Amino acid sequence: MDILVFGHSGQVATELRMLATDKLRITTLDRAAADLTDAAACAAAISKHAPDAVINAAAYTAVDRAEEDEATARLINADAPAAMAQACADRGIPFVTISTDYVFAGDGDTPWQPHDPTGPMGAYGRTKLAGEQAVAAAGGTWAVLRTSWVVSAHGNNFVKTMLRLGAERDMLTVVDDQIGGPTGAAEIALACVTIAQKLVTAPELSGLYHFAGAPDTSWADFARGIFEKSGIECEVTGIPSRDYPTPATRPLNSRMDCSKTTASFGIKRPDWRTSLDEILAQLAQSDAT
Template identity: 60%
Template sequence: MTVLVFGRTGQVATELRRLAPEAVFLGRDRADLMDPAACAALIRTHAPGAVINAAAWTAVDKAETEEAAATIVNGEAPGAMARACAELDIPLVHISTDYVFDGAGTAPFAPDHPTAPLGAYGRSKLAGEQAVRAAGGAHVILRTSWVFSAHGNNFLKTMLRLGREREALSVVADQIGGPTPARAIAEACLRIARALQDDPGKSGTYHVSGAPDVSWADFAREIMAQAGLTCTITDIPSSAYPTPARRPHNSRLECSDLAAFDLERPDWKTAIGIVLSELGAER
């Protein structure tokens, strides 16, 4: 199966390149998500066996002032991809986010829970989900949360840098979610893409996030512990760390439907150790 991947240098796309080097990867130099029609044309040109959209506008705070652009990248471009895939009978796997929910309560959000994004980024991602569904082709929308890896910018790498520089850090403790290794998302995307080729009836919306659910502060403590850093983590509320975009307090995702693809929630504690080993090898 030939797989066409939108994205090349992001966290998930980097892991996809490792797992499926034979796939065709379209970075920003080849696929401009600000030009949805061009993205659709690339699918028609390559006519792959499956498409994975691992590219997105991920600058959550910047989206608050540039929502129109974020909506083209996260909303209109996936819609154009999905319509091209539907025309050619090609399955599409599209990565989305916990930010489509309002973060209320403490129960994990099921895939069919009503959406109510808190900000521009969440609205742009929700627009993409809606457009992918409306195209009518075989698809899976795979929502995830708190992605980390040895690549790019992410919370784990930020904590490592600050933990080496400082004796103490204050980290938000009232936001709870599942840190998710990028490699697990990439593995899920590939398995789902293959499954959709065999059984388009598995189309729908699914969740994948790391287990167990945890606060950002406790996630930071585990990073420090595994890295052998003595930096002390102090809990603070979200109100003490204001950002332009509101973050969900509850990012827990119900992931049991992953069993349809013989997948389980990844263990983020184990994944931290793997990422730290990889970062150590890079130094």
């Protein structure tokens, strides 16, 4: 199977490259090969490569910056996947794109189900929701995989930030009223491939899906878990989100009901503690080389 991936050096795209085998050929496109601010160029790339399926692992993820640059975020998060989805629909091939819990209002404490009412609180969520809606409207075979709190041994993410700060300080304050599921990029990549492969023979499974790590936790407790597993002695004091203001409002409730994903594709919620073990092992290995 030939899968074309938009994205190359991001967390999920990096993990997708690592899944390639003789039978699973994965081609990733960096910015030079596919300008995500040019929707027509994205569609042209699909026509050029003629893959069996497409995964969009690229996005404008600078949540705070999007508040001042929503136009660019919309080009990348909405217009580009819209063109990709239409190109895939025209070719009759599956299209899988990654979205976010930020499409919801972030209130309450009940896990979000795929068809719950949306209500993004900021520009990032609005542009990702617009992308979801455009993908569905293209009318092809598609899946939107919403996820949360993505971490890996690559790029910039919470795990790497905590390891750096924990090595520098004896105490950190971390918000403890935002609850969600940390999710390994490796697990997201494998889920995307599994879904794309299944959609080839079961296009009727097209739709919205959730995928997040378990168990749900707070950022503060996640930080404590990182320090415990890495052997770093750093005390974590939990604080409310109001004491750590940011340009974009973060959702307090990022819990996601992933039962539909399990029922449709046999993909279970990964344990983030196991994912964290693997991430720390990868970082240790890279430090040793």
